[in-house]
Amino acid sequence: MKKDIMLLVEEDAASKNVSVYSPDYRLGAIGDTEQEAIACILDLIDINITKSQASKRYSSKWVSVSLEKSPSLTAV
Numbered sequence: 001m002k003k004d005i006m007l008l009v010e011e012d013a014a015s016k017n018v019s020v021y022s023p024d025y026r027l028g029a030i031g032d033t034e035q036e037a038i039a040c041i042l043d044l045i046d047i048n049i050t051k052s053q054a055s056k057r058y059s060s061k062w063v064s065v066s067l068e069k070s071p072s073l074t075a076v
Helices: 034-052
Strands: 008-012 017-022 027-031
Touching: 008 034, 017 034, 027 034
Parallel strands: none
Antiparallel strands: 008 017, 017 027
16 A cells, blocks of 8 residues: 655755655655665665554644744755
């Protein structure tokens, strides 16, 4: 059975890599490219599911909060 999951993808210009985090499985991976990082995390999720035989062990949600002061963010 297929299931859509949320992945957080972040590029790190300083270390020249890409990190991916899955809140649903509380797993993260790093790769040289976005495609490599996503492939790595999908492998980790598959191992996690096979090992635990559970499709989801945690509950996650996105929460938005307001900050009075924050640094300006720039898109990469």
